Amino acid sequence: MTTAAATAGARPAPTAARRFRDWWANPWGKPRFLVLYTALYLVWSIVPILIAIRFSFNEGRSRSTAQGWSLRWYVDDPDLSVWNDPDLRAALVQSLRLAGLAVLITVPLGVALAIGLTRWRGRAAGASRYMSLVPLVTPEIVMGVALLLVFVHVLTFVPLGTPAQVIGHVTFSIAFVLIIVRARLLSIGPEYEEAAQDLGASPWQSLRLALLPMLTPAIVASAIVVFAISMDDFVVSAFLSSGTNTDTVPVRIYGTGRTAPTPALNALATLTLVITLLIAAIAFLLWRIVQLRRGRTGSTLQEFAQLAE
Amino acid sequence: MAKQHDGVTRRRNAFWAALALPGVVWLVLFFVVPFYAIIGVAFGTVDPIFGTPIPAWNPLEWSYEGLDVVVNGLVSSEGAFRTVFLRTLVYVTVAVALSLLIAYPVAYFVARYGGRWKGPLLLGLIAPFFISYLMRMLAWINLLQDDGWVNDVLLWIGILDQPRNWLDGRASSVILGMVYGYVPFMILPLYAFLDRIDRSLLEAARDLGAGPFQAFRLVTLPLSLPAILAGVVIIALPMFGDYYTPDLLSGSPKTSLVGNQINLYIQGGQQRNVGAALVVVLMLMLAVLLAYYVVVTARTQRRLHG
Numbered sequence A: 001m002t003t004a005a006a007t008a009g010a011r012p013a014p015t016a017a018r019r020f021r022d023w024w025a026n027p028w029g030k031p032r033f034l035v036l037y038t039a040l041y042l043v044w045s046i047v048p049i050l051i052a053i054r055f056s057f058n059e060g061r062s063r064s065t066a067q068g069w070s071l072r073w074y075v076d077d078p079d080l081s082v083w084n085d086p087d088l089r090a091a092l093v094q095s096l097r098l099a100g101l102a103v104l105i106t107v108p109l110g111v112a113l114a115i116g117l118t119r120w121r122g123r124a125a126g127a128s129r130y131m132s133l134v135p136l137v138t139p140e141i142v143m144g145v146a147l148l149l150v151f152v153h154v155l156t157f158v159p160l161g162t163p164a165q166v167i168g169h170v171t172f173s174i175a176f177v178l179i180i181v182r183a184r185l186l187s188i189g190p191e192y193e194e195a196a197q198d199l200g201a202s203p204w205q206s207l208r209l210a211l212l213p214m215l216t217p218a219i220v221a222s223a224i225v226v227f228a229i230s231m232d233d234f235v236v237s238a239f240l241s242s243g244t245n246t247d248t249v250p251v252r253i254y255g256t257g258r259t260a261p262t263p264a265l266n267a268l269a270t271l272t273l274v275i276t277l278l279i280a281a282i283a284f285l286l287w288r289i290v291q292l293r294r295g296r297t298g299s300t301l302q303e304f305a306q307l308a309e
Numbered sequence B: 001m002a003k004q005h006d007g008v009t010r011r012r013n014a015f016w017a018a019l020a021l022p023g024v025v026w027l028v029l030f031f032v033v034p035f036y037a038i039i040g041v042a043f044g045t046v047d048p049i050f051g052t053p054i055p056a057w058n059p060l061e062w063s064y065e066g067l068d069v070v071v072n073g074l075v076s077s078e079g080a081f082r083t084v085f086l087r088t089l090v091y092v093t094v095a096v097a098l099s100l101l102i103a104y105p106v107a108y109f110v111a112r113y114g115g116r117w118k119g120p121l122l123l124g125l126i127a128p129f130f131i132s133y134l135m136r137m138l139a140w141i142n143l144l145q146d147d148g149w150v151n152d153v154l155l156w157i158g159i160l161d162q163p164r165n166w167l168d169g170r171a172s173s174v175i176l177g178m179v180y181g182y183v184p185f186m187i188l189p190l191y192a193f194l195d196r197i198d199r200s201l202l203e204a205a206r207d208l209g210a211g212p213f214q215a216f217r218l219v220t221l222p223l224s225l226p227a228i229l230a231g232v233v234i235i236a237l238p239m240f241g242d243y244y245t246p247d248l249l250s251g252s253p254k255t256s257l258v259g260n261q262i263n264l265y266i267q268g269g270q271q272r273n274v275g276a277a278l279v280v281v282l283m284l285m286l287a288v289l290l291a292y293y294v295v296v297t298a299r300t301q302r303r304l305h306g
Helices: A002-008 A016-025 A032-055 A072-076 A086-119 A123-137 A140-153 A162-188 A191-198 A203-232 A235-239 A249-257 A263-293 A300-307 B006-042 B065-075 B080-113 B115-130 B133-144 B149-157 B171-195 B199-207 B212-240 B244-249 B258-268 B272-305
Strands: none
Touching: A032 A263, A032 B080, A032 B115, A032 B133, A032 B171, A072 A263, A086 A123, A086 A162, A086 A203, A086 A249, A086 A263, A086 B006, A123 A162, A123 B006, A123 B212, A123 B272, A140 A162, A140 A235, A140 B006, A140 B258, A140 B272, A162 A203, A162 A235, A162 B006, A191 A203, A203 A263, A203 B006, A203 B115, A235 A249, A249 A263, A249 B133, A249 B244, A263 B115, A263 B133, B006 B065, B006 B272, B065 B080, B065 B272, B080 B115, B080 B171, B080 B212, B080 B258, B115 B171, B133 B149, B133 B171, B133 B244, B171 B212, B171 B244, B199 B212, B212 B272, B244 B258, B258 B272
């Protein structure tokens, strides 16, 4: 610094205040405050869950202090563990059942809806597009009440319990499939199908052979999202449940959380989380295998990341 | 697209309409019709013996007794619903404001400075979506117990002399729960919008002599307004219907929200028309927010992909 000042000869050495201001105002400097803030946020966001998972392995009954390590609440305890308590086990099974059915129905329905709505022109099409986005912003209690009342007073051929719950899950998940597939569709564009049709394919064939293979990352991503949403759903499942035997895991947690909770609840929640993550991982890996078989060795993760754009 | 003669485009259009048809029919049957079911029960009557609701489908036969109860409860100064609606408004406003304060810097950081770390960071931000809302509340119930870690830490620091009961009906616990639960839902839309802000505009501002805070205030903040509005609407709407957070984190009617009242009247079974009328009133109040969101989303999608 002094040499520069001596050579320039015109300016005095910068004061400490001036140097601090330069460091603070540097637009290409590292954003130290934001890094810290984001790190704190991530910790605050994830750590309580990790603690809850830790307590699910408690040896004692406490849900608020650490008490040893054991699988007691998962399998060992003869009455209260997830494996042995019929209510908890039924809840897990019901959650899986609903999630599986929801995926099987929502994905084909949603993909067809997305493709149709994107390409369809006309006022009815516009109205349908708006209507299909509304479930996303409707408070869940409104949907729960609406579906409960409709199945009790209007569409009485649908019994409460699993059929009603599946319909509820499909109805609010379809908008997510719509968004994911539609975004991908808009970025693919119509050229590939047009090329296929120039080569003689019918609209249906060009859809099946040209478009659907390109949509597969979006379809797989939608399936994962629908599964996760369905496993986590609380309000609609609670309103449309026909009793304890059609309660899902979140409904069970809500019901038992205030009466006589044991770490078995933590265990149940942990199991649900693990299953959801496993299914997502399996779907992703299966897709990767299919890609490799087709000879496409590019990064599958990149393809999924592009969906986020 | 090359212009083709009318017969082909109309047939092609019908093909796409047919593809969308099953989904549209499903949504009409299981989304639009249920809304009318709410209206039918809200403006219906209640069987005097069994207490079951008798819906009125014909607008000419509508009874306003359900709506009367709700409006009286809202308007009169000792009305039960007035306190609840005001309380809900306060809680939601505070929770949304706190969520914005927490979410904006994080979203801004990931959008602007993410770079190499964007992938893992986004994964960290998306993780809460895979964790059930109830499990996240369960985690906080565990932490807020009398012998839980929150009390432990506060005692150790010295802020408290003895363990405080956080779960007995405190607004702060409920608001904390709501913020914790809904913040991830705000960060992602915020991030998506902030990501699209042209960085060169910011650099131009700095080149023209603006200090860092000035550049933020005059360039970034105005450009992030659509992002902030979207984020606010996306979490405010579900928050207005939240009833499980107060139920779990506070057993007391002191923190009863609109959702709790609706749940009470519907599940209680005796006065479902009042519950349905409450839903109607709530939806009317939210209709403004709803309409705004749908229009803005459609416009943005068109702008980005049109």
